[in-house]
Amino acid sequence: METRRQFILSAAAFAASTGLIRAAEPPSLGDSPAKPAARPPVPVAVHDLPYAPVVFPGTSTLPWTMEGGVKVFRIIAEPVQAKFAPKLDVNAWGYNGESPGPAIEAVVGDRVRMLVTNNLPVSTTIHWHGLFLPNGMDGIGGLNQRKIDPGQTFKYEFTLVNHGTFMYHPHFDEMFQMGLGMMGLFIVHPKERRTPIVDRDFAILLNEWLVTPGSYTPDPTEMTNFNLFTFNGKLFPATEPLVVRLGERVRIRFANLSTTNAHPMHLHGFSFKVTGTDGGPIPESAQWPEVTINVPTGSSRDIEFIADAEGDWGLHCHKVHHLMNGMGHNLPIVVGVKTGDLDERIRKYFPSYMPMGVGMAGMMPMGQPANMLPMGGIEGPFGEIDGGGMFTVVKVRKGIKSYEDPGWYRHPEGTVAGPVVEAK
Ligand SMILES: [Cu+2]
Numbered sequence: 001m002e003t004r005r006q007f008i009l010s011a012a013a014f015a016a017s018t019g020l021i022r023a024a025e026p027p028s029l030g031d032s033p034a035k036p037a038a039r040p041p042v043p044v045a046v047h048d049l050p051y052a053p054v055v056f057p058g059t060s061t062l063p064w065t066m067e068g069g070v071k072v073f074r075i076i077a078e079p080v081q082a083k084f085a086p087k088l089d090v091n092a093w094g095y096n097g098e099s100p101g102p103a104i105e106a107v108v109g110d111r112v113r114m115l116v117t118n119n120l121p122v123s124t125t126i127h128w129h130g131l132f133l134p135n136g137m138d139g140i141g142g143l144n145q146r147k148i149d150p151g152q153t154f155k156y157e158f159t160l161v162n163h164g165t166f167m168y169h170p171h172f173d174e175m176f177q178m179g180l181g182m183m184g185l186f187i188v189h190p191k192e193r194r195t196p197i198v199d200r201d202f203a204i205l206l207n208e209w210l211v212t213p214g215s216y217t218p219d220p221t222e223m224t225n226f227n228l229f230t231f232n233g234k235l236f237p238a239t240e241p242l243v244v245r246l247g248e249r250v251r252i253r254f255a256n257l258s259t260t261n262a263h264p265m266h267l268h269g270f271s272f273k274v275t276g277t278d279g280g281p282i283p284e285s286a287q288w289p290e291v292t293i294n295v296p297t298g299s300s301r302d303i304e305f306i307a308d309a310e311g312d313w314g315l316h317c318h319k320v321h322h323l324m325n326g327m328g329h330n331l332p333i334v335v336g337v338k339t340g341d342l343d344e345r346i347r348k349y350f351p352s353y354m355p356m357g358v359g360m361a362g363m364m365p366m367g368q369p370a371n372m373l374p375m376g377g378i379e380g381p382f383g384e385i386d387g388g389g390m391f392t393v394v395k396v397r398k399g400i401k402s403y404e405d406p407g408w409y410r411h412p413e414g415t416v417a418g419p420v421v422e423a424k
Contacts, residue, residue, distance in 0.1 A: 053105070053201070054103070054105055054187050054201045054202065054203050054253070055200065055201065055202050055203070055242075055403075056103045056185065056202075056203050056204075056232060057202060057204065057231070057232055057234075057239065057240035057241075057242060057392070058231060058232035058233060058234040058238075058239060058240050059098060059100055059102065059103060059185075059205075059232040059233060060098065060102045060103070061102055061103050061104075061105055062075070062096065062101070062102035062103065062104050062105075062184075067113070069111060070111045070112070070113045070157070071106060071110050071111065071112045071113070072112075072113045072115065073104060073112065073113070073114050073115070074096075074115050074117070075095050075096065075101065075114055075115065075116045075117070075126070076095060076096050076097075076116075076117045076119055077093070077094075077095055077116065077117070077118050077119060077120050077124050077126075077148075077170075077182065078093070078094070078095070078096075078097070078119035078120060079091065079092070079093050079094075079119075079120065080092050080093065080094040080095075080097050080098055080099050080181070082094065082098070082099045082181060082233055083238075084228060084230060084233065084234060084235050084238065084373075085234065085235055085237065085238035085325075085373050086238065087371070087373055088228075088235070088238075088325070088326075088371060088372070088373045089216055089371060090181075090209070090211055090216060090217070090218060091216050091217040091218075092180055092181035092218065093120065093177060093180035093181050093182050094181050094182055094183075094184075095182065095184055098233065099180075099181030099182070099183075099233050100181070100183050100184045100185065100205045100207070100232060100233050101168070101182070101183065101184035102184065103184060103185040103186070103187060103203065104168065104184065104185070104186045104187070105187045105189070106160055106186075106187075106188055106189070107160065107163075107188065107189045107190075107191060108160050108161065108162070108163050108188060108189070108190055108191045109159070109160060109191055110159070110160045111157070111158075111159050111160075112157070112158065112159075112160060113155060113156070113157040114126070114155070114156040114157070115153055115154075115155055116148060116153065116154045116155075116156065117152070117153040118148040118149065118150050118151065118152055118153075118154075119150070119151075120150060120177075121150055122150065122173065122177075123141070123147035123148060123149050123150065123172060123173075124141075124147065124148050124170045124172055124173075124177060124182070125139045125140065125141040125145060125147055125148055125154075125170055125171050125172045126139050126156065126168050126169070126170060126171070127139035127140060127168065127169060127170070127171035128156070128166065128168050128186060129166055129167040129168060129169065129186070129278065129298070130162075130164060130165075130166035130167065130186075130278035130279070130300070131158075131160070131161075131162065131166055131186070131188070132161040132162045133158040133161070134158060137156050137157070137158045138171075139156070139170075139171045140171040140172075141170075141171060141172030142172070147172055160188050162188065162280060163188040163189055163190040163280075163281075164188060164276055164277070164278055164279070164280050164281065164300070164302075165185070165187060165203060165253040165255055165276065165277075165278060165300040165301075165302055166185070166186040166187070166188060166255075166278055166300070167183060167184065167185060167186055167205070167255050167257055167278075167300070168183070168184050168185075168186050169182055169183040169184070169257055170182050175220060175221070175259070176220045176221075177220075178220075178257060178259065179209075179218060179219075179220025179221070179222070179259055180218055180220050181207065181209075181218065181233070183205065183207065183257040184205070185203050185205050185253075185255055187203060187253070194281065196249060197249070198248075198249045198250060198251040198304060199244075199245070199248035199249050199250065200242070200244050200248055200249075200250045200251070200307075200403075201250075201251045201253070202242050202250070202251065202252045202253065203252075203253040203254075203255070204231045204232055204252065204253070204254055204255070205231075205232055205233075205255050205256075205257065206229075206230070206231065206254060206255065206256040206257070206258055206263045206265075206295060206317075206390065207229075207230050207233070207256075207257060207258055208226040208228065208229050208230075208258040208259060208260070208261055208322070209226055209227070209228040209229075209230070210222035210225065210226050210227055210228070211227065211228055211326070211371075212227075213227075213326050213371075213372040214370055214371065214372065215371065216371055222259070223259065223260060224260055226258075226259070226260070226261070227324075227325075227326050228325060228326060228389070229263075229317065229322040229323075229389040229390045230389075230390070231390055231392060235325055235373070235388050235389050235390070236323075236325075236378075236387065236388045236389060236390070236391035236392060237378035237385070237388070239391065239392040240392065240405075241312075241392055241393045241394070241395045241405055242315065242392065242393070242394045242395065243395045243397070243400070243403040243404070243405060243406060244307040244394060244395065244396050244397070244403075245307070245396075245397065245398075245399070245400050246307060246308070246309075246310055246396055246397060246398040246399070247306065247307065247308060248306070248307050249304065249305075249306055249307075250304065250305055250306075250307050250394075251275070251302055251303065251304045252267075252272075252302070252303050252304075252315075253276075253300060253301075253302045254293070254295045254300060254301050254302075254303070255278070255295070255299070255300035256295040256296065256297050256298070256299060256300070257297065257298065258297045259297070260297060261297060261319070261322070262294050262295060262296040262297060263294070263295050263317040263319065263322065263390060264292050264293070264294045264295070264317060264318040264319065265292065265293050265294075265295055265301075265303075265315070265316070265317060265318070265390075266291060266292040266314075266315070266316055266317070266318040267291060267292075267303070267305070267313065267314075267315050267394065268291075268313040268314040268315070268394075269309050269311060269313035269394075269396075270291070270305045270306075270307065270308075270309070270313070271289045271290070271291055271305065272289070272290060272291070272293075272303040272304060272305035273287040273288065273289055273290075273303065273304050273305070274287055274288055274290055274293055274301060274302070274303055275287055275302045275303065275304045276300075276301070276302035277299060277300060277301055277302070278299055278300040281302075290303070292318055307394070307396045309396060310396050310397060310398055310409065311395075311396055311409050311411075312393050312394075312395055312408060312409040313393065313394040313395075313396065314391065314393060314394075315391070315392050315393065315394050316389075316390055316391040316392070317389070317390035317391075322389050322390045323387040323388060323389045323390060323391050324387060324388055324389055325372075325373040325388030325389055326372045326373060373388060380408065381408040381409075382416075395409065397409075
């Protein structure tokens with residue numbers, strides 16, 4: 001059966017291929033008839049739009065209908081089959097078939113109506129994290145509203161007042177429901193474009209999971225010891241690259257709804273300014289330069305930079321164990337030991353034992369449980385790229401005509417580190 005997301009994407013692809021829609025029409029202005037709010041086709045000429053449409057690498061945008069001047073979104077809370085990577089399936093909970101749920105994108109001044117249907121076996125609510133709204137729309141079960149029981153549909157309706165990078169998630173049995181993946185991004189654009197105008201605007205929702213190797217269902221009771229770390233529900237090598245034309249101004253919005261961890265997001269190759277949080281935009285005089293920005297759980301951080309250097313630049317969480325997929329913990333460490341046949345002998349007593357310090361890529365293939373992604377799943381231009389989790393690549397290219405993945409960067413002659421023979 002074609003999922004809603006596939007339908008939206010294929011409808012958008014069809015429309016783009018037949019020239020039915022202009023690149024990235026503003027989805028919010030006026031009472032225009034309903035149209036699917038799929039990711040904008042490429043290339044995007046954004047300077048004649050009221051804002052740069054946000055790109056959600058790895059996830060989709062929630063469509064809406066206009067009814068009497070109200071923008072109506074339909075949200076279905078339900079169990080979903082998530083695919084963190086081609087060989088990693090997860091029995092998650094989410095919205096409209098996805099975890100994270102499809103991103104909501106709207107503009108200050110919009111009247112929005114959220115029709116939330118609960119197809120879960122338990123009660124739930126939705127809280128609109130960071131939005132200014134009437135107290136009775138804030139979504140804390142028992143405090144602001146009755147819980148949405150299984151089978152019920154609740155209406156939330158309010159006018160968007162503040163802009164920024166926000167989220168939505170249940171505010172009832174949060175540990176269980178968010179631990180199973182119930183969350184999504186909610187981007188509100190200002191009425192007047194924020195200056196300087198960005199050419200590319202990306203948003204990434206950060207989450208962490210415990211899916212015990214060999215199993216398919218996350219353990220939502222885990223408090224500290226997570227083993228999978230996702231960008232918009234995908235982990236490297238299944239994360240999508242962020243493709244940028246040389247010289248463009250780029251915004252990346254990070255939002256974190258992980259159970260416990262902050263994620264220090266590190267961008268290679270550039271210094272960026274921190275331009276906003278879920279509390280709102282930061283005035284230019286108060287913005288500061290960074291190459292790593294910590295994103296605590298329950299918060300968002302917007303960064304901006306000029307992509308003035310070509311290349312394949314890493315973008316990742318700097319907690320190095322968040323760059324691994326399904327990594328086992330509590331292993332004996334024998335870094336520096338000449339092991340000989342020690343590996344085999346130790347493995348007799350500790351079947352999960354893997355030698356450390358030999359490079360991740362060599363570690364995994366033996367005795368791997370089902371539904372576990374091996375480390376080092378991708379062949380780069382210089383050999384295998386090891387690692388996984390919260391990692392992607394910002395691909396900056398000169399003169400590209402589209403934002404499709406351009407492949408690996410081709411370095412100019414003489415600009416790549418390599419071996420030398422030193423004179424004795
Ligand atoms: Cu992290």
